[in-house]
Amino acid sequence: MANSDYATVTEAILSQLQDICGSENVASEDPNVLRKYSHDQVPDDKQARPPEVVVKPKSAEEVAAIVQLANRENIPVTPRAAGSGLSGGAVPIFGGILLSVERMDRILEIDTANLIAVVEPGVITNRLDAELAEHGLFFAGYPMSEEFCFIGGNVAENAGGGRAIKYGVTGRYIHGLEVVTPTGDIVHLGGKRVKDVTGYDLVHLMVGSEGTLGIFTKIFVKLLPRPTHRTATLALFADVESAISAVPAVMTSGKLIPTAIEYMDRFSFSSAAKDLKKDYPYESLGAALLFEVDGNNADVVNTEAEIISRICKKKGAIARYVAEQEKEIEEFWKIRKQIPWIIKRHSPQQTIEDIVVPIAEIPAIVAVIHEIAEKYDTMIPVFGHAGDGNLHATPMKNPEHSLAHWETMLPELKRELYLATAHMGGTISGEHGIGHKRKDYMRLVMSEAELDLLRKIKSALDPGNILNPGKIIPDSA
Amino acid sequence: MANSDYATVTEAILSQLQDICGSENVASEDPNVLRKYSHDQVPDDKQARPPEVVVKPKSAEEVAAIVQLANRENIPVTPRAAGSGLSGGAVPIFGGILLSVERMDRILEIDTANLIAVVEPGVITNRLDAELAEHGLFFAGYPMSEEFCFIGGNVAENAGGGRAIKYGVTGRYIHGLEVVTPTGDIVHLGGKRVKDVTGYDLVHLMVGSEGTLGIFTKIFVKLLPRPTHRTATLALFADVESAISAVPAVMTSGKLIPTAIEYMDRFSFSSAAKDLKKDYPYESLGAALLFEVDGNNADVVNTEAEIISRICKKKGAIARYVAEQEKEIEEFWKIRKQIPWIIKRHSPQQTIEDIVVPIAEIPAIVAVIHEIAEKYDTMIPVFGHAGDGNLHATPMKNPEHSLAHWETMLPELKRELYLATAHMGGTISGEHGIGHKRKDYMRLVMSEAELDLLRKIKSALDPGNILNPGKIIPDSA
Numbered sequence: 001m002a003n004s005d006y007a008t009v010t011e012a013i014l015s016q017l018q019d020i021c022g023s024e025n026v027a028s029e030d031p032n033v034l035r036k037y038s039h040d041q042v043p044d045d046k047q048a049r050p051p052e053v054v055v056k057p058k059s060a061e062e063v064a065a066i067v068q069l070a071n072r073e074n075i076p077v078t079p080r081a082a083g084s085g086l087s088g089g090a091v092p093i094f095g096g097i098l099l100s101v102e103r104m105d106r107i108l109e110i111d112t113a114n115l116i117a118v119v120e121p122g123v124i125t126n127r128l129d130a131e132l133a134e135h136g137l138f139f140a141g142y143p144m145s146e147e148f149c150f151i152g153g154n155v156a157e158n159a160g161g162g163r164a165i166k167y168g169v170t171g172r173y174i175h176g177l178e179v180v181t182p183t184g185d186i187v188h189l190g191g192k193r194v195k196d197v198t199g200y201d202l203v204h205l206m207v208g209s210e211g212t213l214g215i216f217t218k219i220f221v222k223l224l225p226r227p228t229h230r231t232a233t234l235a236l237f238a239d240v241e242s243a244i245s246a247v248p249a250v251m252t253s254g255k256l257i258p259t260a261i262e263y264m265d266r267f268s269f270s271s272a273a274k275d276l277k278k279d280y281p282y283e284s285l286g287a288a289l290l291f292e293v294d295g296n297n298a299d300v301v302n303t304e305a306e307i308i309s310r311i312c313k314k315k316g317a318i319a320r321y322v323a324e325q326e327k328e329i330e331e332f333w334k335i336r337k338q339i340p341w342i343i344k345r346h347s348p349q350q351t352i353e354d355i356v357v358p359i360a361e362i363p364a365i366v367a368v369i370h371e372i373a374e375k376y377d378t379m380i381p382v383f384g385h386a387g388d389g390n391l392h393a394t395p396m397k398n399p400e401h402s403l404a405h406w407e408t409m410l411p412e413l414k415r416e417l418y419l420a421t422a423h424m425g426g427t428i429s430g431e432h433g434i435g436h437k438r439k440d441y442m443r444l445v446m447s448e449a450e451l452d453l454l455r456k457i458k459s460a461l462d463p464g465n466i467l468n469p470g471k472i473i474p475d476s477a
Numbered sequence: 478m479a480n481s482d483y484a485t486v487t488e489a490i491l492s493q494l495q496d497i498c499g500s501e502n503v504a505s506e507d508p509n510v511l512r513k514y515s516h517d518q519v520p521d522d523k524q525a526r527p528p529e530v531v532v533k534p535k536s537a538e539e540v541a542a543i544v545q546l547a548n549r550e551n552i553p554v555t556p557r558a559a560g561s562g563l564s565g566g567a568v569p570i571f572g573g574i575l576l577s578v579e580r581m582d583r584i585l586e587i588d589t590a591n592l593i594a595v596v597e598p599g600v601i602t603n604r605l606d607a608e609l610a611e612h613g614l615f616f617a618g619y620p621m622s623e624e625f626c627f628i629g630g631n632v633a634e635n636a637g638g639g640r641a642i643k644y645g646v647t648g649r650y651i652h653g654l655e656v657v658t659p660t661g662d663i664v665h666l667g668g669k670r671v672k673d674v675t676g677y678d679l680v681h682l683m684v685g686s687e688g689t690l691g692i693f694t695k696i697f698v699k700l701l702p703r704p705t706h707r708t709a710t711l712a713l714f715a716d717v718e719s720a721i722s723a724v725p726a727v728m729t730s731g732k733l734i735p736t737a738i739e740y741m742d743r744f745s746f747s748s749a750a751k752d753l754k755k756d757y758p759y760e761s762l763g764a765a766l767l768f769e770v771d772g773n774n775a776d777v778v779n780t781e782a783e784i785i786s787r788i789c790k791k792k793g794a795i796a797r798y799v800a801e802q803e804k805e806i807e808e809f810w811k812i813r814k815q816i817p818w819i820i821k822r823h824s825p826q827q828t829i830e831d832i833v834v835p836i837a838e839i840p841a842i843v844a845v846i847h848e849i850a851e852k853y854d855t856m857i858p859v860f861g862h863a864g865d866g867n868l869h870a871t872p873m874k875n876p877e878h879s880l881a882h883w884e885t886m887l888p889e890l891k892r893e894l895y896l897a898t899a900h901m902g903g904t905i906s907g908e909h910g911i912g913h914k915r916k917d918y919m920r921l922v923m924s925e926a927e928l929d930l931l932r933k934i935k936s937a938l939d940p941g942n943i944l945n946p947g948k949i950i951p952d953s954a
Contacts, residue, residue: 111835111837112729113725113729113836113837114835114836114837115728115836116835136732157674158674158678160672160674164671164672165671168649169672171678172645172649181926181930185926185929186926187924187926187927187930188924188927189927191835191902191904192835192902193833193834193835193866193902193903193904193907194641194642194833194835194836194865194866195637195641195646195833195862195865195866195867195907195908196833196904196906196907197634197635197637197685197906197907197908197909197910197911198904198905198906198911198919198922198923199911199919199923199927199928199931199949199950200682200685200686200690200931200934200949201635201648201681201682201684201685202927202930202931204678204681204682205677205678205681205682205934207678208674208677208678209677213677224734225728225732225733225734248590251592252589252590255613255702255773256702256773257701257702296732296733297774297777300774300777356670356671356672356673357670358588358591358593358668358669358670358671359590359591359592359671360588360590360591385672388671388672389670389671389672390672425668425669425670426670427668427670427673427675428675429673429674429675430670430672430673430674431672431674432674433674434674434675434676442675442676445675446675446676447664447665449658449662449663449664450664450665450666450676450679451676452662453658453664453679453938454676454677454679456937456938457677457682457934457937457938459937460933460934460936460937461930461933461934472676472677473676
């Protein structure tokens with residue numbers, strides 16, 4: 001993108017922002033506030049950058065006015081939902097205006113006749129789910145951070161998460177968007193209808209655009225009848241190969257699509273489960289799988305859980321635990337959700353990766369990750385959504401290595417990991433996005449002609465490069 | 478779009494096309510060939526336009542060379558699959574080059590480990606399905622024209638069809654595309670991975686772009702395990718209101734999502750069923766619904782069929798017929814698929830519309846259609862995919878009216894129908910596309926700012942307006 005030569009936020013601009021949003025919703029002086037909005041969940045201070053001003057609009061009209069002002073004054077605008085992202089997407093790397101949607105947090109409508117919820121972008125995903133449960137409905141997106149992430153962020157990143165094998169990712173459930181464009185128009189794309197071929201699919205161009213093509217101000221979420229039954233099966237294996245071999249087997253010879261198949265290697269599972277004071281045969285375990293199935297018929301769900309358990313046994317599981325009660329099921333998920341926090345606690349120098357390969361390539365990519373860990377003499381715990389080939393390999397700094405060594409080594413390690421992934425027909429992000437963190441690796445998975453398509457779309461919609469600049473697309477060669 | 482001032486196809490250009498594709502695959506003289514490629518299934522000669530030359534490339538490289546040539550020489554290129562479209566999308570309205578993908582008809586791979594088929598655009602949809610059946614798999618798209626449509630056309634139009642309530646439309650199953658861009662680059666988007674947030678979702682920008690943003694040369698289709706059981710329930714009602722009231726009831730109080738809910742009004746059902754020599758209580762019937770459910774558990778499928786039958790009875794069905802055998806089920810579908818042909822035979826002056834409304838608005842839109850029919854003193858049979866709110870209202874010329882009257886009246890009638898649809902949160906096309914046929918009505922459902930997004934994307938990717946010009950986007954105001 002051409003323009004990164006922006007103007008600074010002057011007193012006059014601050015005053016106009018205060019006129020738009022109210023002075024209590026514009027912060028430019030308190031360093032604690034600016035620091036809070038300088039980063040997302042990427043644990044690397046070097047990726048952080050404070051904004052010049054944080055604004056918290058309440059309506060689409062206020063968002064549009066801010067974006068129009070930014071276009072007139074040549075100030076970058078970085079939209080932000082909960083800041084729970086993992087690719088630096090919400091980091092204002094050129095300073096300027098940080099636009100937080102946290103005050104746009106209303107569930108506007110739950111339309112049970114059309115099975116659509118209309119929400120603002122600042123609604124916490126779990127809050128929506130809790131409200132839907134009362135109507136016997138659910139939103140099938142299930143990001144691992146659902147307790148604190150916002151639905152607006154889920155849509156901006158096209159979040160995947162734990163239920164994507166069966167239900168698909170966030171985008172499948174987004175049927176309409178009210179969007180403020182990069183030039184400050186308010187547009188309405190899609191809506192409550194379930195089919196629509198009126199022009200290009202702008203809704204799904206916006207989904208996953210990481211705040212670079214528009215700011216969502218209303219989101220139309222497709223709902224499903226909430227399944228009445230679910231079971232979770234935790235299977236422990238002596239080694240990685242046995243565990244991994246069970247993943248495709250459940251779908252092919254088991255002929256069933258579970259809601260989730262989560263993979264956790266020895267380090268990931270043991271550290272998290274021990275931290276939660278769980279008792280498992282830690283000595284002999286090499287890897288763990290967490291399966292979930294759901295449905296409206298208890299017999300079918302239980303039969304499927306049995307099939308899964310049987311296949312795991314056949315593939316060499318050393319222990320199997322089945323949970324049918326909500327509370328027990330959630331206890332299994334707690335282990336899985338604890339992993340990134342444990343890794344973070346273990347080593348502040350680490351990077352959660354998000355590679356995705358065709359499912360049949362899972363054993364091969366896990367083998368490659370082990371080779372890379374050995375070659376670079378560092379730990380790479382692997383956990384994630386094995387059922388859709390999306391693995392969070394997480395290189396950690398070896399405590400015996402210097403920080404300088406880690407920083408030199410990491411780009412090489414990542415490059416090797418990404419190239420192996422690409423070679424297997426995979427790519428560098430399945431659900432966390434490119435943002436700032438992975439931008440410079442895009443050429444490993446896209447040709448210059450393919451990158452040019454991204455550039456052309458971005459320039460066409462945002463000629464001033466005002467909206468979330470410096471993300472996704474590497475500079476021209 | 479600016480450019481519609483194209484050059485003509487000269488002898489020199491023909492000679493270059495012959496060099497690219499072989500002279501036997503370039504036709505510019507035989508008027509029968511040119512006529513064959515001058516129209517799709519829109520039954521209106523005024524919408525037809527012969528190309529200057531028909532070319533039939535065999536590979537992505539040949540397609541790219543043709544598009545590059547067209548860019549150099551300023552010749553429009555109109556891509557065409559089977560020509561079974563219903564919006565004039567494949568009509569070469571500025572002449573130039575008609576690019577038929579009919580020779581690119583190979584099923585390249587059925588990858589059972591990754592549940593992905595890789596096919597060329599000229600594969601007949603039913604041929605793919607037959608081949609998949611041998612592997613116990615299926616492609617969940619189910620356009621009504623599957624016996625002759627091509628998968629490339631399904632993707633270009635984002636075809637919906639009979640199974641979309643449960644399975645969604647074509648786009649959901651497209652995980653990757655090899656595309657020749659409007660400027661003649663070959664790009665690879667997505668692939669066999671099931672999750673991907675590497676850059677914008679270009680795959681789904683291409684899906685439904687009606688040949689205006691790219692020509693597909695390879696298509697990665699996601700497969701599902703083929704359901705082992707299905708049942709169809711045909712329910713006849715005394716009046717429209719009772720039938721329509723059963724549609725949302727099945728999904729809300731029945732808590733199940735059928736594979737299909739097809740609506741057929743009295744005229745549609747009776748004409749088609751009589752034509753097929755079926756015996757039904759035609760005297761007393763006002764409307765019919767065809768439900769299908771599928772799954773892997775015979776008990777569950779049969780229970781669901783019973784629930785549907787019970788709800789239909791409760792809503793006043795006068796007769797119900799359940800089919801469990803494939804042959805019987807297909808007999809029901811034959812009636813449904815016969816309808817457009819019967820209407821066409823009945824009156825050459827007619828227009829199959831493709832409006833879609835939120836499902837809860839189905840009764841309201843059906844009432845509006847009846848009012849419009851009365852007001853304009855003409856018949857508007859209604860049939861289509863009631864379960865997703867997508868109704869093929871089909872205005873027919875009243876034989877007592879003059880052709881001139883019909884031609885003056887029709888745009889007014891359509892305008893009224895479209896405005897009522899838009900007012901209910903619906904839009905003018907659910908699955909047939911905009912093409913040339915509906916282009917001039919786009920302003921009824923999209924604002925100028927929304928149309929500008931389409932224009933900007935088209936201009937950015939196709940600066941010379943070479944690829945399928947004159948479709949989808951109305952000229953600037």
